[in-house]
Amino acid sequence: MSIGSISYTLNNGLTIPKIGLGIYKTPPNVAAGIVYSALVTGYRHVDSAEYYENEEDACEGISKWIALDPANNKREDIFYTTKVWDDYHGYEATKKAIEGSLKKAEKIGYIDLILLHSPSSDYEKRHGSWMAFQEFVASGKVKSIGVSNYGIKHLEELLAYPDLKIPPAINQIEVHPWLMRSELCAYCKSKGIMVEAYSPLAKARKFGDPALVALAEKHGKGQGQILIAWSLAKGYIVLPKTVTESRLLPNLDVFEIKLTEEDLALLEKPNEYFTTGWDPTTYPLDSEK
Template sequence: MVSVPNVKLNSGKIIPAVGLGVWKTPQNLASQIVPKALDAGYRHVDSAAIYKNEEEVSEAIASWLKKNPSVKREDIFYTSKVFDSDHGYEKTKKAIELSLEKAKSIGYIDLLLVHSPQSDYEKRHGTWMALQEAVESGKVKSIGVSNYGVKHLKELLAYPDLKIKPALNQIELHPWLTRSELVDFLQKEGIAIEAYSPLGNGKKVNDPALEPFAKKYNKTNAQILIAWSLARGFIVLPKTVTESRLLPNLESAEVKLSEEDVKKLDALDEHFVTCWDPIEYPLDSEKKEEKKD
């Protein structure tokens, strides 16, 4: 079994540093790939309401646990997210209930994230209040955000009724998109960093810049990229629906890049965004300034 490091969140909960992302994974494939990932040694699966596979992922985990009684529910870390269209206190409460209903086969959600900051202050605030209540109910163990920039995080941390800080911010990160200012802010605030699209959404996995590192460590380009995230202290979510890639991705946890090589990979940064980028979404005050202009 591959030894995968764990990260302790500010909530006190433990999250495996390598997880399986199921973005764009159809329901039937999610039902198939999740048990295979668990067989390979994964103990962390990341879904979202907008992925429309929460129920399939949860049921696949529950079914696998029944067949593998030596592994307990608390050994598996399951994440979901509240999408932008469900922002606002009442809407988010309903969205949480729906996500919990879809996860009823596994009993609770380990981590629930605000999928992005794309709404307004009142709605974002209401969403966070509903998430805090979900933690208090015990049905959600930790809460966090995704695609939040520094300004969105500062807004959240200044809520007058803030009781629970975000445990984690899930953002696109890879050597061509290092987001150094945001990463520094998160580290100073004790908020864990989770990297999605660690292979640059597949657009950078064959970049010639990776060849010297792949040769030096006798690993694939993909493994070098995943290892870079881990070397930076990030939790990382390589996505695949191909069974043959599951174990190699997980084995990236055993690749120990030198500090010098990590810095060389950092130097590739060119703010190359391969997915959506809500991190720059304007605050209400910025929208008002735009209208004045």
């Protein structure tokens, strides 16, 4: 068994590898190659999005890996995620967007997880998108559904839909020691929604932080490895991105790092609000506009 297949179980009973390769800002001509190399290295989980413009290339990398050794490299051992972008909120637009993502995933047959990339629209559109998501699960073409960048208020809204059949399995949000989101993560946990940590390396912008450097020295590991181990210690799925082949293995080889309570306390900055990109978790509900 590859270390990349070490998994959590979602609220629908399906499993998800704890570490996934993020491929945001991974150009199409690079994505197929780095996804293939990641799978050869042992990764079993890839995080793409319609917005990243590399879905087809990610699936190309996956299908190339399966073709390498079809007797042992199985589609069902891979977890492939993509996301529906903000322009396609609403029932009809989301259906079309998912069809488009499925077409780009033709070589691998189905999508393991679809996320609504952010809550940035309105009640009617978010609701319509969720109804479309549920239909694709029923069709079997999408295995699990979830959201991204949802705050507590957006999750409360979703969980209160009168026609909710499938609650989200995942909320993918930016989380790291300088953006703890303790309340949101605790809320997700209380509702059985798994947190996926995006930008788990804080886009490498906090490398050199004295506590991080000290922990890297203490454990004899790299700073990136300590941050990935932090996400795992919190019970999150973690999505480090790299286009650098030599970083693939270190970013996966983290399961033996055991951070102590003291280590966590040293590293965590619960009062810092360090976002490295956008933050739609604060997007207003209709009643707040």
